[in-house]
Amino acid sequence: MTSRERLLCVLHNETPDMVPVSPFIQEEYLSYYYNKKNTDRLFDAVALRKELDFDLVTRQYVNEIPYFLQRSFLNWDVDNHVDVIQGNYVRTITVKTPERTLKQVEGAPYQEKMLNGIHFSTMEYLIKDSDDFEVFKKYCPRREKKDVDHILKSGKIAKKEIQDLGISCPWSMGGVYNLASTYINVQDMMVDALTEEDYYDDYMSFFSDLVCLDHEIFIQSEYDCVGMQGNIANGGMMGSDYFEEYVLPYEKRAIDILRDGRKPCIYHNCGKAVSLYPAYKKLGITVWETISESPQGDNHLADAKKYFGKDLILFGNFDQIHFLKEKSPEEIEEKAYEVMAIGKEGGHYIFACSDYLETGTPVENVKALLRGARAASRY
Template sequence: MTSRERLLSVLRGEMPDRVPISPFVQEEYLSYYFNKKNTSRLHDAIALSKELGFDLITRQYINPTPYFLQRDFENWKVAVTKEKVEDNYIRTTTITTPEGELKQVEGAEYNEKILAGIHFSTIKYMLQSQEEFEIFKKYCPKREKQDDDHILGSGVEAREAIGDLGITCPWGIGGVYNLVATYMDVQDMLCDALTDEEYYEDYMNFFTDMVVDEYKVLAGSEFDAVGIQGNIANGAIMSNEYFDEFVLPYEKRAIDILKEAGKPTVYHNCGNAKILYPSYKKSGITVWETVSPKPQGDNTLEEAKEYFKDSLILSGNFDQINFLKTASADEVEKAAYEQMMTGKKGGHFIFSCSDYLEIGTPLENVKALIRGASQAAKY
């Protein structure tokens, strides 16, 4: 089987010739590996998979910035400033509407080589009150044809570029909860659901509609699957009952668009998830990544395999932070072999790490990871 055939077989719930081996790579590691400032999650990831010999799942951001923050619309003026303040990189986004300004301020440690893929932390949320949300809701523009064409064109480009090396799986605009938590403090969201349910339902439905509109486009694209960010609503901050009542209905409404179109989904929660296992079964997702072990998460691969069986596909769970970066190559190879022996039982498994490969990971350890997994991958 080619890598593409192998991955598609797994997504269909079938048993391929061997378990796909697909480390999660994004700008940070690609910038580090290729030693260049501007990097592509598509083309550089393809080059990396050719060099190291793994089954590629491209995880590019089609729109690192959502359409409504990319440009001006009627009654919606966008201004973005970026500045280096001491050792920090500060990005300020200001939206000007007829009824006032909305402002988001984000910061990150300054690293010139990975500015394209930098992970920001929010300093000031754009929507801190119901009044600000009402302004956002009233003036936030609708998608335009050029936004849909960009997604469709990106799907064609990605499919042609990757060939038989793997599958294309971009990030969409969000899981619903993650998208809302980009512009609202999650602590407020947790309380709103209990103390002001009408307001909570209003903004959750508004952003769900936004996600649904994009998923309808992705459903008709040439992308093989769609990545869904789901790490904010995790088992460390909410119970299974809370998730089922206040998160799952919105996530599922969006996921159903892709499911009904036959487009596989890869749902990402790289943290605590054990108490959410029943919800994940009900969600309709195709793949759950990343089955993260302690201390990043609370999952073990053996337990997850036993619980989910063939109800969904698992991706993970090699520790790329505390082990892959610090262990010897021999230790990595042995651990990868052992994890593969656990994960491949019964199929429905993609070998990967508990999140993306990090800067500073020794190349010999990445090669050992792939080598050890490959030795046990065949069915």
């Protein structure tokens, strides 16, 4: 089988010739490996796959910043700029409407060798109260045709570039809870659900609409599947009852769009999740990543395999933060073999790390990871 055939086989709940081996690749490792600031999650990831030989799943951002904050529209004047201040990137987004100005401020450590893919933390939220949300809801613009065309064109480009080396899995606008928490303080969201239920439902429904419309476009595209970030509403933040009442209905509505359109969904929670296992069975996702073990998460691959069985596909589990970076190639190869042996039992598994490969990970260690996993991967 080609890498593409192998991955699609798993996504369609069939058994391939061997378990796909697909390390999570984005800018951090690409910038480190190629020693350049500007890297691309599609083209540079394809180049890396050709060098290291693994089953590629690309993780492009089609729109890292949503269309409504990329540019101005009628009654929606956007200014978006990034400055370097005291050794940090500071991104300031202001939106002027006829009624009030909304402002979001985000920060990230300045990195000399990396420009793309920087992870910003929010210091000031765009929507600070219900009055801000009413203005946001009233004036937030609809997509224009060029926004739709951009997604469809990027899907064609990805398919042509990847060919048989793997599949494309771009991030959509986001999981609904993740998207809302980008612009509303998550601490407020946790309380709103219990004390301001109508307000909470209003903004969660609004963000659900945005994600659903996004997914309807991805269904039309040539992308192979769609990634959704679900890491904010994790098992360390909330219990299963809370998740099922206040998160699941909105996430599931967006996921159902993909299911109805026969587009597989990879749902990302790289932290604690054990308490959410019952809810994850109800979400309707195709794949859950990344089954992270302690200290990043609270999951165990063998337990997760036993619990989920054939209900969904598991993707991940190898510790890339400490083990992969710090252990010897011999130790990594042995450990990868052990993880793969656990994961491949019963199928419905893709081998990967518990998140993206990090800066400073020796290439010999990555090669050892691939060797060890491949050695135990064949059915």
